[in-house]
Structures are given as C-alpha cells and as structure tokens.
Amino acid sequence: MASDSSPGNINGGPSSPDDIISSPIGNTLSSPGDSTRRKRGRRSTSAYATPPPPASSRFATPEATPTLSSTNPRRGRRRVSTATPTGAAATPSSTDDGPPSSEAGDADDADETPPMYVWGTNISVQDVNAAILRFLRHFRENPSQTEGKYMRAINYVIEIEGDSLDVDAHHVFDYDSDLYTKMVRYPLEVLAIFDIVLMDMVSRINPLFEKHIQARIFNLKVSTSMRSLNPSDIEKMVSLKGMIIRCSSIIPEIREAIFRCLVCGYYSDPVVVDRGRINEPLICGKQECLARNSMTLVHNRCRFADKQIVRLQETPDEIPEGGTPHTVSLLMHDKLVDAGKPGDRVEVTGIYRAMTVRIGPTQRTVKSLFKTYIDCLHLKKTDKSRMQAEDPMETENGTARSDEDTVDYDNKVEKLKQLSQLPDIYERLTRSLAPNIWELEDVKKGLLCQLFGGNALTLPSGASFRGDINILLVGDPGTSKSQLLQYIHKLSPRGIYTSGRGSSAVGLTAYVTKDPETGETVLESGALVLSDRGICCIDEFDKMSDNARSMLHEVMEQQTVSIAKAGIIASLNARTSVLACANPIGSRYNPRLSVIDNIHLPPTLLSRFDLIYLILDKADEQIDRRLAKHIVALHFENPEILQEDIIDLPTLTAFMSYARKNIHPQLSDEAAEELTRGYVEMRRRGNFPGSSKKVITATPRQIESLIRLSEALARIRFSEWVEKQDVMEAFRLLEVALQQSATDHSTGTIDMDLITTGVSASERMRRENLVSTTRNIIMEKMQIGGSSTRLLELLEELKKQNSGAEVHLNDLRNALATLASEGFVVVHGDSVKRI
Amino acid sequence: MVGLPYDCLANPLGAVRLTFEKAVASGIDPATFDGKDWGATDLFRDFLYENDGLSQVPTLNDSTIRSLQPNTLVKFRGMIQDMLGNEFYVGAYKDGSVWRTNKFADHSQFPIGSSSDMRVWERRLLYCVPVPGQNSWTESFCQAAVPPFANSTSPAREKRQRENDVDMQDPDHEFQDSPSAKRKREESVPSQSSNLQANKIGETSSNTGLVPDFDGNSFPCLLKMYDSPESDLKLNDVFEFIGVLTFDTELKTDADEVTELNNSLYEEELTHLPPSKVPRIHCLVHRKLAVHDFLSSPTMLEPKPFLVKGIRETLLGHLTAVLGNDGLAAQFMLLHLLSRVHARVDTVAVGKLSLNLTCLNKESISIFGNRLNLAIRNLVPFAHSLPLTIDYLNSVSLAPRKDYQINRLVSGALQLAEGTHLTIDETQLQTGTLNSTGVDNARVLKSLTELQKVEYEFTYYKMDMAADIQMLILSEGKSNILPADLVLPLRPSSVDCYGDVDPELLKAWRWYLATMRSLPHSIEQEMQKVVEDDLVAARQADRSLGSQELSRLLTMGRLVSVSFGDTCLSLDHWQMVKELERLRRERLQGSV
DSSP states (O other): OGGGSOTTOBTTOOSOTTTOOSSTTHHHHHSTTOHHHHHTTTTTOOSSOOOOOOSSOTTSOGGGOSSOOOSOTTTOOOOOOSSOTTOOTTOOOTTTSOOGGGGSSOGGGGGGSOOBBOTTSOOBHHHHHHHHHHHHHHOOSSTTOSSOHHHHHHHHHHHTTOSEEEEEHHHHHHHOHHHHHHHHHSHHHHHHHHHHHHHHHHHHHOTTOOSOOEEEEEOOSOOBOGGGOOGGGTTSEEEEEEEEEEEOOOEEEEEEEOEEETTTOOBOOOEEOBTTBOOOOSBOSOTTTOOBTOEEEOGGGSEEEEEEEEEEEOOGGGSOTTOOOOEEEEEEEGGGTTSSOTTOEEEEEEEEEEEEEESSSSOOOEEEEEEEEEEEEEEEEOOSSTTGGGSGGGSTTHHHHHHHSHHHHHHHHHHHHHHHHSTTHHHHHHHHSSTTSOSOHHHHHHHHHHHHOOOOEEOTTSOEEOOOOOEEEEEOTTSSHHHHHHHHHHHSSSEEEEEGGGOOHHHHSEEEEEOTTTOOEEEEEOHHHHTTTSEEEEESGGGSOHHHHHTHHHHHHHOEEEEEETTEEEEEEOOOEEEEEEOOTTSSOOTTSOHHHHHOOOHHHHTTOSEEEEEOOOOOHHHHHHHHHHHHHHHHSOGGGGOOSOOOHHHHHHHHHHHHHHOOOEEOHHHHHHHHHHHHHHHHTTOOTTOSSOOOOOOHHHHHHHHHHHHHHHHHTTOSEEOHHHHHHHHHHHHHHHHHHSBOTTTOSBOHHHHHTSOOHHHHHHHHHHHHHHHHHHHHHOOTTOOOEEHHHHHHHHHHHOOSSOOOHHHHHHHHHHHHHTTSEEEETTEEEEO | OOOOSSOTTTOHHHHHHHHHHHHHHTTOOTTTSTTOOOSHHHHHHIIIIISOOGGGSOBOSTTTTTTSOTTSEEEEEEEEEEEEEEEEEEEEEEETTEEEEOTTOSSOSSOOTTOOOEEEEEEEEEEEEOOTTBOHHHHTTTSSOOOTTOTTHHHHHHHHHHHHHHHHHHHHHHTOOOHHHHHHHHHHHHHHHHHHHHHHTTOOOTTTTSOTTTTTTOOOEEEEEOSOOGGGOOTTOEEEEEEEEEOOSTTTTHHHHOOHHHHHHSOHHHHHSOTTTSOEEEEEEEEEOOGGGGOSOOOOOOOOHHHHHHHHHHHHHHHHHHTTSOHHHHHHHHHHHHOOOOEEETTEEETOOOEEEEOOOHHHIIIIIHHHHHHHHHHSSBEEEEEOOHHHHHHOOOSOEEETTTTEEEOOTTOOOTTEEEEEEOTTOOSOOOOHHHHHHHHHHHHHHHHSEEEEEOSSOEEEEEOOEEEEEEOSSOOSSSOOSEEEEOOOOOOOOOOOOOHHHHHHHHHHHHHHHTOOOBOOHHHHHHHHHHHHHHHHHOTTOOHHHHHHHHHHHHHHHHHTTOSBOOHHHHHHHHHHHHHHHHHHHHHO
C-alpha cells in the first residue's frame, strides 16, 4: 500500500525508511498487530495529502481540525502521518506533508504547487487530478451532446441526493487510456483523487450538498478469472464474475466516536477511526477539567457504517475438469451491503487486497501468510441463466446495462449475425444439436424450432396465442429419446427436467405449503411454473398419473397454472414449452394398432402437441450397420476424430438467446398466402373416393402450429419476415411428424381426427359403408309406410350381404340411428319402419 | 563424495535454504522470479529417485505421526478430497541485506517483522485423506509385513472406514454453533451409528490399540503444493506426496478468539482444520500413483503370454471356488475386475462393465457375499462395500456435498478414487418409503452405474464428476435401482469352504489384475468388419438389442483379450465373448 506512505512527500523523498514501503504488502508490516485496520485499509489510506475536510465544510482549514471526519466509509481520507506509523489518529505532522492548504481540493490550482507524486511511481497527483477533471467534464458519448455525460450524471446524483456515481471504465479508457491504466494499477491512489475531484465538483455545483459522492468504477476492460488471481494482482483493480454463496450478517462498523467526560460532561470532538482503532482520549479535552481516564464512549452519537462480508464462488463453467470451485471473500460497504443474495451471479469490480494473518489476536507478530479479499467497488448482477436475457431491460440496472455491455456485446452480436447469414445455418444448427445422436434429422429440426420458439401474441381483446412449441416424442425404447431430452434440457435457457413417474400434479404446477417460520401459507412453484419461458422436459410421459397429466391441459394451451386451494386463488404464468417423451403402450410400438392405441394418451392432450414424432426402431440393416460402426469406433478409435464441424454449445446458446430476444418475425404476405394455400390443400387431402363425408386432415390448431413453426424458422435465419420457404419447411416438418404419427394404418392417409377424436377415418368409412348397405337393404325389403321389421332380421340380412366383415348389433343400431336422423326410417325399440 | 552438506531427511528446510542461497549467489534475484523453483525440488528428486532415498523417507500415518519430528521429510499417500484454494505467503524477504525464503515452511526462521522488502508468492492447499477403502495388504508394502490374508482384517477395516466418515465431519462441528449445523450433526450421528451396527457383524477388536490421540482412521492431511500446474492435480486422484511435515500446536488458540468478522475473512481451514489436529505437509515432490504402486512386489514381470495364461487360470479357479463352483460367474467376475473406463464420448463412459449377480437371498448372501468381499479385497487395492437398506438410503448423503458454512466439501460414501471396487449389497433392501434424500441417493447410484458420474452437490448447482468405479451388485432379482451392464444369476453348486490362498499366488493375481487392466487395446481392420457384421446380425435377429448392449459386447471383447494379455482382439476371443453371452442369456431365460 504505497498509499500509506505519505503521498505528500514532495519530490518523492521518503522520510522514514520504516514507513515508506514500496511493496503494497509492505504496508501490512508496518503495523503488524492490527489486522482490522488492514482489512479496511483502503479507507485509511490516501494518496493525496489533502486533509479530508469534514463533509459539511469542504473548505474548512484542515490544520485547525485535528478530528477529521469523513463521510466516505470506503475511502475516508485521513491525514497520514508519515513519521510515526503508530501515531495518533489525526495529528497532522507537518514535517513531511505537503502544505495542506495548497491542494485543499481545487485541482485547478494545483499547478502552482510543486508536482507531487504517488509514492514509488511517477504518477503526478496533479496530472491525475487534472485528467479526472477533464474526463468528468468533457466525456461525451457522442459529439452532438452539449453537456458531458458525467456532468449530467453528477447533476442527477445531486438531485436525487445519491451517494455514488457509476463510472464506466470503458468510457475512461476511451477518453484517456493513460488514466485508465493508472486507475487499474494504482486504484487506491487514483480513486482517492477521483473522489476528491468529485467532491470538489459537487460542492461547486451545490455548496450546500452535504453528502459525499463516491465514484464507483465498473465494466473494466479485462475480467479476471478467480483462478488466475495471483500475488501480482494485489492492490490492483480487478473485475471478477462469480456466484455469491454466503453473506455475513451486516456488521456495523464504527467510523467516528464521540466521548464524554464523566467528570465534567464535556463532549469530545468526533474521533475518527485510525487503523481500525478508536483512540480513546486519556485526558478530558476541556482545559478546566483535564481529568484523566474519564472519557466514555457515547454510543448513540457515534457514527457507524454498514459492512458485510460476502463469499463469491466461481461459476460452474469456469471450473476446470476435476477441480473444485475457488472462492474469494468480498468486503461490501454501505449501499453494496445486501446488494446480492446467495445464489446470485454477479460481476464484481473491486480492489484485490491481502492482509497478514496474526498468530494471536494480541500478538503483533504475523505469520508469513496472507489472506486475500476484494474490497468491492461495484456489483452487478449478471444473468442468472443463459436465456433469462429475455427481458434484460426489466432488471433494475437496466439503463446501465444498455450501454455498459455495448462494445463486447456488439462484437458478439456481429458474430452471431454473421453466423446467421450462412446459407446452411439451419442444417448446421441441426447438426450441432446433440451431435452424438445421429439420424433423427427431422426430430432435431423440430426440437430446434422448439428452442427458438414462435411469437407469443396477445390480442387487444385479451385473447392470447402461445408462441411455445410443444413436442411429443413417442418411440421404442433405446432410441435415444431420453438423451435428446437431456440435451435439450441442458441447452434450454431455463427449464426443468422431470420424469413422469416421479411427478405429481402439484409437483408440476404449484402447491400450497405453510411456511415453517411464519406459519403463513405460501405458494411454491412446481416444475412447469419454474420453467416459465423455458422448456419443461418430461420423461416417461406415459407413466404419469392421469391426474398429473390432466394438469397439463391448461398449461399447454393457456400457458397459465390456476390454483384454487387453501385460501389462495392464483393464476401463475407458465409460458413453457413442453417436451415430453413416452414409450408406446406395449413398450414397443405395435404397428397393427393405431397411434392412439399405441400412445394411449387422451386425444385432448395429444392435440396440444404441435409436433408428435414417432421414433421407431425399424429393422433397417443400413442403420444397424452404422450403429455397429459407430460403436466399434467408439471403443477402438480416438473418439475425438468423430467430431464434425459443428457449432459449440456456448455459441449455440448465445445464438438462441439472441434470436429469442431480438428477432420477432412477422408473416409476409407471400408467406401468409402460402400458409392459406397449404392449409386448404391439407384439408382437401382428406377427400378420398367412396366417402361422402370429408376426412378432416388439419384443424385450426394445426394452422397455429404452422405459424409458430415458420416463425421459429425465420428466427433461425435472424429474419424479421417469415418467408415462403419458412412456411414450406414448416409444412414439411408438420407432415413428417404427421405422417409418422397421424397415419391411419388401415388407409395410409394423414388423419388428424385420429388424434383429435381417437376415431380413424377408415373406421368412419366402415360405418359409412354399413349405413349405405343398410339403406339398400331397407330400400329393397321394405315399403314406405309398410310393416316394421325386427332388428335381428335386418342383421341376418346384413351379415349375408357383408359376407366378409363382422357386423355387430351395435353397429347396426348406429347405422339405423344415422338413417333415422335423415328421416329415412323410424326405430321403435327393436322394430324398424320405413317412412 | 564426502556426504551431503545437509540432511535431506532430517533437515529438508536446511537443504532448501542452501539451494536458495546458492541460487541467489548465482545471480537470481528473488524479487523477480516469482516463487518459481530454483532447484530445490530437483535436489530432492535426485535424492529420492536417483539415490534411493525414497525408501528411507518415513510414511506419515496414524501410527507414525507421534514419532515423527516436525520439519522432517515424510511421505504421505492419499486421495485429494477437497481443494481449498490458493494461499499467499511471504516467499522471500530481505533480512538486512540477505534474502531469505519461506518456501516450504509455515514460519520463517528469522524474524521478518522489520523487513521492508518482501515478495509474496502463492501456493495451493489440498485436503487429502487416505484412499477410501484402501485394503490392508497395500499398507504392508510400506510397513512391516502384515500377513496379507488375515481373515479378521477385512470387516474391521470396513468398520473403520465408516468411522472415517463420521470423524471427518466432526472437527468441523466442534467449531460450528449455527443451529443448522447442530441439527445436521444430530441427524447424522444416529444414522451413522445405525450403519455401524449394520457392519458390526464379524467385527474384531483389531484396531483398538491404535494411537489414542489421533483417531486413527480419519487421517486427513493438509498439503501445500508449490509450482504445480493446476491441471496436474485433480479431485479424487491418488498421489504420493513427499514433503516437509509441520505439525504444531502453536496456532491452536486461534479458533476460539477470532471474531465473526475475522472468521469470515480468514480462510476457514485455520478454524476448522486446526494444525494441532491436521498435520500439514509442504510438498516438495508429488507423484500420481497407479495401482502398481500399491503392489507389494514392485518387481515388474514381463507380461509373457504363457505366464499370464497360467495366472489367469489359477485366478479363474480361485474365483470359481469363491463363487461356489460357478464357472460362468467366475468368467464374468474376472472381466468385471479387469474393467475400467478408458474413454468418454459425450455422456458415454466406454469400458465400464458393472456386474449384477442375482439369485442371492439373505441366506446365501451371508456365505457368498462375505466370501466375495474378502476375495475382492485381497485382489484390488481399493474396495468399498455398501449395504443398501432403506434406512441407509434415507439417512446418508452418498454424494459429496459442499458445505458453505465451513467452505469445505463434505465427503460422501461415493467419493472414491479412480479404480475403486464398489460392492453394493441389495439383498438387505426391504420394502419401504424413500424420502427425498433416499430418492436423491438412488438417483446418484443410478447415474453412477449408467454414466460413471457422481453429482456433487453445490447447493446452487450440481457438478458432475467423472468416476471410474467397478460396480458389483448383489441382489435377489435384477436390480432396478442399479441397472448394471451385466445381469447374471448365480448358480453355486457347492458351499464348501475353500482353503487359504498362497500369498505368492495372491501377489501374482494382484499384479495380473493391475497390469492387464492398464493394457492398451486395439482392433484390426478385418476384425472390425467381423465384429460389425456380427453386431448387425445380432441386431437383425433381436430388435431389443440397443446400442448399450452392443457396446457392452465390445467391452467384453476387449476385456477377454486383455485377460489373456493380448492387445488386439482376435477371432477366438470374439467367439468366446459370444459364447459367454449365449450362456448368460440361456441362464437368464432359465431363471425366469
């Protein structure tokens, strides 16, 4: 801590070899017994010889005030006595100090005094002072602004009576890279000057403004990783990312003490903390009294500041293979106290510091060890998870955010944009998705669409359309469904992975519990609510209880979870995409049964899935051979060789989150036309000869799905418009999914009714045929208004004609009911009459 | 040579100082070289490996700790249980005009209080424990010869192992007074004791006479590492550390007197790992240990084919006897013992072969379970066994967990060193309800069997740690909690006792397992074709074969040829794999 030495050493002459220490750590030795002081050493150090005036009167003559108050808890200045490290707190020893009055604050006047240097460096205090002043006054983000950005900021701070000014280090760098370098390398000194300049400016603008404004630097050019902090970083400004794991309780720390004489009742002047100690006056200050050992501390007149110790841990992605996360302590003051809670991911700017470890609390000898911590200057919460960036502007420091990230962010965005312009981006992304699972191209494409999602839309009328795409994978065991699921879970911004077998209805939605401490009923979110704006992956969907499954109806279409129990009626947002996977009912797909029978899920639920993929393990030798090759290679070759050119996971997530956040494609006219045309055609396709009624192949739900899919596809290209090609691809995707899942196995056509009603078209056809045969029989056998015929007779006749197929009495009844509704016959109990 | 001017064994710091002075004299400026080695470790390396000093270095363990002097050279073998981050210390300082160093020492020999010129260097702290499940015969290498096949040692060992877990947490609790910690302790103690009870059967009092001061079994050690690249040392790796022992009580009072403030700023190891309880070693030289290093006969035999074949036959015979004359089970057991994870592709751990022996009920488990345990313990250096009961699952935390209160990784039963053999006895499992801990534990066990990964709990997130653990599951029917690669019903035809084993044979077997396990393996182009065709055919015939099964067949192929000491898969061995698989299937169908 070079700063501890007197900065006032004019022309750099050290006055006492004991005290003037070049190494930052050296300082710790100068008063080895006192670790508390070192902990808050920053506060007690000042590079600048200006005696900090009491906040109230900035220009009070410092020589006259032996008790120097400081409102800056972090960097309160005190007069440093150079000659005696153990010297009394505030006795200014004028021997070595620069004349205090000369730089009493106004940097502009500083030129007249001989140049002062931060000890051990060639940094001139005056130069830095001037540079800071210039920066604050003249920095503009763009030349058109008349007033400097920070001048406005200062005015604003004064207006709201704030106590800190956020200074973007990038701005400092842009304006004056030399100042930036000095600031990072000698933060204690430069920041002290910074504060003085600020204080000075503030008092010029508003002499009555009493608060002290501190500069809070953030957004350094380089962010250090916790692992690479090393001794050379000590006393440097660093910026770290990490996760808060523990916060201490708030510690009140005394800043100024006032003593009262027990004998005469005389109140002492405030005594400021010096090196972590309050020096209790031994003698009453009153001339008439002068009683010894009579001073007692008056608690309620002392000033305290908040302090907190926070532990920061490396984020999981920075931990190398086979390592455990590193941690570092942070020291927070004032406003920063409780700024972060355990579990928050934060970016911290601060000064890396070290202090010695004492052998015993009373001993002055130190161990040759140092404990390190970061004196925190600025704390910024970073995104908790990858894609929470959905609404970054809503975060509390949203305004700061928008400009702080710009340079770095712009670069990234530029890269992503370049990526998105690649002609084969769609294929490339598909390849990059779960690269170790091969085949299943179309399933992956569907999943890709799910990750990107469509646009959610809320009409002014209040009707809303979801933008989330739900996908169901049904398939034989061992077709890597679960792996796909796991992969998507890993990739998705936010999401919960559950297994249907272990999920209950409340576990999925929300449940009400009693808070053990307060006894209040509280609502605890379930998996679906927790994965709001993410993807909820549900494995073993078929093994879920019906009760739990029925909860999904609301979530999947309305995107909310409604709760009405225990006095709580609430509707929670659950804007989540559902990715479910299930095994067919007999655990292996039975091609003789219909899809519905295989999946065995209620049609109401099935229709809510946009895409239903059947992943069947077909006996295909070609595929088997590839599998065999793959496995042999896995065992006997260097697995690394298998990698193709794919986009890595971080880029993929960045790409995705950017697209989700910033790209909101709209349907172009052309696309809308194509959509209409395609939809009409899809519906028409249901027509096949021999049936009087149309088979419905597509439903309005499908058209919504199509819109969502094409929007997602446009997003992949970073395009603001949904083009025709997107719509065509969406149709293709839907068809691929449908062909596999909605194929009527007796006719081979796509039949959405199979999914919506559970009755297939061929079944309807059969009924249709039955009706017409019955009609023919009746026409032949009976006259209009003639005698009635018994049902059984009719059945006999039918069986004769329909020699091939089995006809049941029930079928006949159904057919007759249809005929009766046409007004062709009347049915009375067991007898039929033609009318 | 007139003998060294210093004594590396008794006064290693003297040697360090000497080299330092030499280095400074030769013009290296301590102010600039930033703690890098100046030749001290070379000196020790020389002494240890070239001049055969290694055998003279005393081993640090529970029984020797009291006789060892501080500031002498010791060696310690252990597993890295936790990493405690970096520590800054005064590395070099000027005493008057002379540079002194503090490297490899807790305190400086000379007062540094008045020194004005000093350099801060960095070292890493590692928390090491003896390898969990280390079998007694491995120690006989270092200590006086212990009969390698003493019947009583194994159960006792197991019991000690359990205590180990308790003890590791205990020192922490002593300095914890937060209510949660107390609750935790209350919870954990009864559960632990119930486990103890479960294991008490067959316990002998062989370990009561150990050093009373140091609860023998938990013998953690704080390692201070210098100049080692971070990637060198990984969690759960087994190392041999040779360094300067410091073990003092000087700092003992610290814990009581630090205020809360200091407490949270000071690194916790001072408070929670008082130097009076945990010895520190300033590591000069470290070396990663392989299974070989635990063999009692370090003389390496050439893996000659006929020799290997001979050993293989006798070992197979031994296993057959252990398994009640079930030759097929013995074959699979051999493959299982040879397995290791040799590659990881995405989530797939290639090379693992977990075995599930079924058809064991409560009666037969007492015979075969114990026998098997014993046999395995005598063959592999690290073995651990878990009796699975509902109570156990519900009460313990199998996966390691980070305790932020003390900023330490609290070890779980599944924090095991690479290559550890784990026997899980499922026959004791009754019907019952699992609570959330139980479900968690079951999940952890499942992911260990399937992916060879253990999820470490970090409260705010979980971290997967790759593991390489041979899993043997003993159960009545096919285990559902632990889906093993191989399921084989055990068909013992006799329950005869088998006689004692010749120690020489035992040594040969250990050598065989250790060596064969680490053999490289490859497959010829033509053979690849054959294997592929076979796999395709098998899959065409039976659609239920998934990639896992096929992968397992290949693993077996690898292991079969490795068991003969071959590094290349031959057609014969591949045929053997198919035959084994056929027999297994037959038996599996027969048992249904």
